[in-house]
Amino acid sequence: MKSLLLRLTLFLCAGLAATTAADSELVVAFLPKSKGNAYFISCKAGADKAAKELGVELLFDGPTDSNAAKQNEIVENWITLGVDVIAVAAENKEGISTALRKAQKAGIKVVTYDADSMPDARSFFVNQATPQGIGYGLMDEAARLLNSEGEFAIITASLTAANQREWQKHIEARLAEKYPKMKLVAVRPCDDLKDKAQSEATALMSANPNLKLILAICSPGVPGAAEAVKQAGKTGKVKVIGLGLPNENKRYVHEGVTDSVILWNTGDLGYLTIYAGVALAKGELKPDAKTFKAGKLGSFEIIGDNIMLGKPFIFNKGNIDQFDF
Amino acid sequence: MKKYFRELSVVAALGAVLLGLAMFAPAFFQPQPLLSLVTREAPTLVVACGMALVIIARQIDISVGSQFSVCSVCAGLLAARGWPLVLVLPASALLGASLGAINGLLVAGLRLPSIVVTLATMVTLRQGLNLFRQGEFVNMPDKFQWLGLSQSGGQWTLVGAAFALLIVLGLAMRHVAAGRFVYAVGTDAEAARLAGIRPGRVTFLVFIFIGALTGLAAIMNIVQSPQVQPLSGAGLELKVIAAVVVGGVAISGGRGNLWGAFAGLLLLACVSPALTHLHIEAYWEKAIQGAIILLAVVADGVRSRKESRG
Numbered sequence: 001m002k003s004l005l006l007r008l009t010l011f012l013c014a015g016l017a018a019t020t021a022a023d024s025e026l027v028v029a030f031l032p033k034s035k036g037n038a039y040f041i042s043c044k045a046g047a048d049k050a051a052k053e054l055g056v057e058l059l060f061d062g063p064t065d066s067n068a069a070k071q072n073e074i075v076e077n078w079i080t081l082g083v084d085v086i087a088v089a090a091e092n093k094e095g096i097s098t099a100l101r102k103a104q105k106a107g108i109k110v111v112t113y114d115a116d117s118m119p120d121a122r123s124f125f126v127n128q129a130t131p132q133g134i135g136y137g138l139m140d141e142a143a144r145l146l147n148s149e150g151e152f153a154i155i156t157a158s159l160t161a162a163n164q165r166e167w168q169k170h171i172e173a174r175l176a177e178k179y180p181k182m183k184l185v186a187v188r189p190c191d192d193l194k195d196k197a198q199s200e201a202t203a204l205m206s207a208n209p210n211l212k213l214i215l216a217i218c219s220p221g222v223p224g225a226a227e228a229v230k231q232a233g234k235t236g237k238v239k240v241i242g243l244g245l246p247n248e249n250k251r252y253v254h255e256g257v258t259d260s261v262i263l264w265n266t267g268d269l270g271y272l273t274i275y276a277g278v279a280l281a282k283g284e285l286k287p288d289a290k291t292f293k294a295g296k297l298g299s300f301e302i303i304g305d306n307i308m309l310g311k312p313f314i315f316n317k318g319n320i321d322q323f324d325f
Numbered sequence: 326m327k328k329y330f331r332e333l334s335v336v337a338a339l340g341a342v343l344l345g346l347a348m349f350a351p352a353f354f355q356p357q358p359l360l361s362l363v364t365r366e367a368p369t370l371v372v373a374c375g376m377a378l379v380i381i382a383r384q385i386d387i388s389v390g391s392q393f394s395v396c397s398v399c400a401g402l403l404a405a406r407g408w409p410l411v412l413v414l415p416a417s418a419l420l421g422a423s424l425g426a427i428n429g430l431l432v433a434g435l436r437l438p439s440i441v442v443t444l445a446t447m448v449t450l451r452q453g454l455n456l457f458r459q460g461e462f463v464n465m466p467d468k469f470q471w472l473g474l475s476q477s478g479g480q481w482t483l484v485g486a487a488f489a490l491l492i493v494l495g496l497a498m499r500h501v502a503a504g505r506f507v508y509a510v511g512t513d514a515e516a517a518r519l520a521g522i523r524p525g526r527v528t529f530l531v532f533i534f535i536g537a538l539t540g541l542a543a544i545m546n547i548v549q550s551p552q553v554q555p556l557s558g559a560g561l562e563l564k565v566i567a568a569v570v571v572g573g574v575a576i577s578g579g580r581g582n583l584w585g586a587f588a589g590l591l592l593l594a595c596v597s598p599a600l601t602h603l604h605i606e607a608y609w610e611k612a613i614q615g616a617i618i619l620l621a622v623v624a625d626g627v628r629s630r631k632e633s634r635g
Contacts, residue, residue: 065456194554199365203598206358227550248462
């Protein structure tokens, strides 16, 4: 019964797509890890904008939870439907790749964004951030706030997690290279727990009276550190920045406890992904390209088969309310 | 004196750590940050009290971390809907008690081993919560923080409440019949049954009790900041089991007390801030905590061998 209903829906969709195909040449299908997730909804906002500018039809569907099997099912449906481009944020790198290869065989152009599949299952990956970009971005922002002078501490998720170590390595490299008057006094793990980050930040402040800034490189660490600074009555005296999500930090950014939250611009990520997918389908984007121009956002670097979104985006008091994820 | 040797040795270790800090890092004792750190441990103490009871009854509950997360998120959502604290608090305790009752029914009713039952409920609750929230924070109304009091007022209230609970429970375990029943069941369930105690019922109630305490602790935690992280209880089970074991409660049941668990909790909790104050790398944190647990277990092992040789 369920599958009958599904087929019927698909048939209707196909009919719709066929009628719209008359005035918009291409159909682009955009698959998030989870469609209710605010992060992907904000990616979709950029994707919608790009689709409108390019005059293509955008299909948006995804699992209601982060479900790898459901992603495969949706891709299979899109293959049956005969879309022109599929853009995927892969929940499971290996898992999705079989379905994507099948799509490529059917002549559909495939790009990935946010989380990559196996390289042979897609043409390009739209890479939202490199570890170096993030590490340098965080360190430069810390230096800007402290006028390149003073003590700071890092709160990390765990001392052993690969991505955290990678970011920390680039932060330290940038520190050594550019900011001799700044000093990293401690690195404390918070186990990805906001509450532990709060305790760690409290102890960091009392143990280091000259501490000027706390830099959290895991998302729960940013609001955790901010709450500790606020409770210690050190708002403004000890600044807080970090890698995090706007919604978790809005309150502290508006209170002036947290100065900046760093991530990538999710809207731009969606926008660039659609532009890349459409260019690929039109044959304008070749496998050996070195740069790619995406509408109003201008030119992006391509390294290998990764289209680089570029510098991380800084959320602060002025712009954070425009983002809802 | 000799009877409490095990607990006193933990207190002595704690005293030595604090003395060392007083000598090398007196900034540790600044009142305001110290109060904040102690307040952060108040909810943990409440769960540790429940865990002590469970382990004394010769059971274990590793689902408390997940229960804590579920209660925190549900309480946060109720608060966000405008429920006042006087309703959210009992609702959370009741939810915790119900989750505990599931464990209790499976362990006492079906006689399944508690480590397997609570492992299953731990995973189920945690994954259910992940599915439901996908890690998204719950924002609560401002008036909720610090129970509507000032920051220091709220902190003292939370610390005072946890401490009062510890004293009442600690005394009850020794002087009230129900408390003695827990020891009796943990020492020898069959003997307890012959003495007219119903071990199944005691076990069932102990699981409900730790659930209710976990629900209460969840509230004591979420009032300390304006937003709830759905992951908030992750690892809590290990923290409280470690505290209880370090405090001299025998994992084989029937022995130990809440005072020891309290000292064990303080000893383990001060490792992290102590390292920060002594400017020692964080790598040592888990290693030292592990060594403390190991030492405690070895001490218990040596003691029970001596006793059995008698």
